[in-house]
Amino acid sequence: MFVIITYDVDEKRVAKVCKKLRAYLDWTQNSVFEGEITKGKLIKCLRELELLTSDSDSIYVYKVENPKHIVKEVMGQDRSFDKFMF
């Protein structure tokens, strides 16, 4: 499936959450990750995030079962390419 995960977590946990999400998905922009992932891996990823975060943090998961059902458009700079430039 295709997922988009956005997070808004306490500053002191940002790096850990970001690192964890990088292990499963592609960073796109700010606090947004996206990518194709199996249901099993997504469950694993969310369990691991749960251990890293607190109830006051916020993580949104948008799931689209069939990647063909979602279309992505970029206006302006495609930040997801920045990672290849550093």
Added chain:
Amino acid sequence: MFVIITYDVDEKRVAKVCKKLRAYLDWTQNSVFEGEITKGKLIKCLRELELLTSDSDSIYVYKVENPKHIVKEVMGQDRSFDKFMF
């Protein structure tokens, strides 16, 4: 259709971009907006955003034609309710 729009724009344009997106969609978290919108209104919204932003800014638009094809889950706090609390 259902859309998720995320932005990463220069600090001096954040307020304008945010205000514009609020006119069409629901703010969810950080620089993320979502909501159901007609194709016509989305085109209008994106044209207006284009006028407000520069090529160095970045706006991502994820479109799902049938809202039934996308499922949203929230871990932790649902920030989208914060707006009703202030």
